[in-house]
Amino acid sequence: MKETPLYARHAALGATIVDFGGWAMPVQYTNVIEEHRTTREKAGLFDICHMGEFTVKGSQVFDFLQWVLSRNIADQEVGQVKLSVLTNEQGGIVDDLTVYKFADDHYMLVTNAGTKDKDLAWLQKAQADKGFDVTIEDISDATGKLDFQGPAAESVLQQITRDDLKPVKFYGFIETEVLGMPAIVSRSGYTGEDGFEIYADSTRIGEIWDEILRLGTAAGVAPIGLGARDTLRLECGMNLYGHEINDEITPLEGRYGWVTDLGKDFIGVEVLRKQKEAGVPRKLVGFEMVGRGIAREHYPISKDGQPIGMVSSGTFAPTVNKAIGMAHLKPEYCAEGTEIDIEIRGKHVAAKVVKLPFYKRS
């Protein structure tokens, strides 16, 4: 398994380490519920060095990105981050990713860890096919990434950041210095809390990690594993690649219609236009358990004995204090309040479709 630059720190903290997409990652340091609450109530620090970063530069960067991304980025300004998806010819999702704009001819793409190599090959092929004048560089190994999320994050991070963080808007970013080293800081994340994603030299990212934990001690800041990262994102109804979305699920099926502009040309758009017209065969919804039990990924869902879909993610959600999940269902069963049955170890347990997200920061 690959190790991030922070691996020795996780081991020293006594974290439980698991294989996540080929990376040895901390799933929890204490326990998931405690880490989840720390993030919502104080702030949590996450090692996200495993994720991929590519720079894309050149005279035709804009045209290239418009061709590979479902989202129309024409209105994206320098200093803004946009969530988008890469689509394949069948309209399926190659990956969901964030797009950072540094200049008209310079962007950065931040990808999932497990899909990074696939994404790079996909982007290189798309470039070669059409001969776009762009240079794609994989800077993942040189780039360290920390997510620092929760109400206490800004005041702690500000102490070691050169520029004022207050003016950085949600899904905005700055090029600044953190602990005196060049860094990119965006106000964004995957937890539903206010917080930041921090990018800096992977050989020195550990210094930032250590300093945030030291400065944050009094505020209750703690390191958070992937277990709580998953419950935090699920409470917010956010997708996880390989679960809610994959190469065979389209953005229209996967609650990514809002980042899909069928009015522009991009890879797979014809398929998506047809799907939009004909109607999607399945939709992604949120559900909560009514009967006793916790639904887990791949559990079958039925209605009146007929199969209607499958759970994509399910867990016990610490903040909403319920067993919840997301599922792909036939569209006629997606209305809020629809009663469904989830098969748990051979027994049908009642659940109902509910509105997403389960949790919204007040």
Add this chain to the structure above:
Amino acid sequence: MAKPNPTDLKYTKEHEWAKDNGDGTVTMGITDHAQELLTDIVFVELPAVGKQVEQGKQLAVVESVKSVSDVYASVSGEVIEVNTDLENQPELINADAFTGGWICKIKMTNPADLNALMDAAAYDALIKE
């Protein structure tokens, strides 16, 4: 750190404990070591009272936020009582695995089943490995 394993209990390799009640019945649950590995227990699926169970076969299910784990019967017999407190307070197993977190009582069909289980010293050695 896990609580010490009580010397009046017997143990399985799968981290269940069993207490001989001296009247042909056994009370059982999972060990403190097991709950430490599972961490935050959020759901327990109890067996039905009256169910016939077989030593080493699936009896109950314990779920943490992240994982689903089977609990195996420590002896063969009939389930005669279950700890219904766990339905609303599954975290009792985290707090008190050896007492308040008991899972069920089994009326043994073969009391010799207990001889196949480990004593506390043997279980201590197993979890130190």
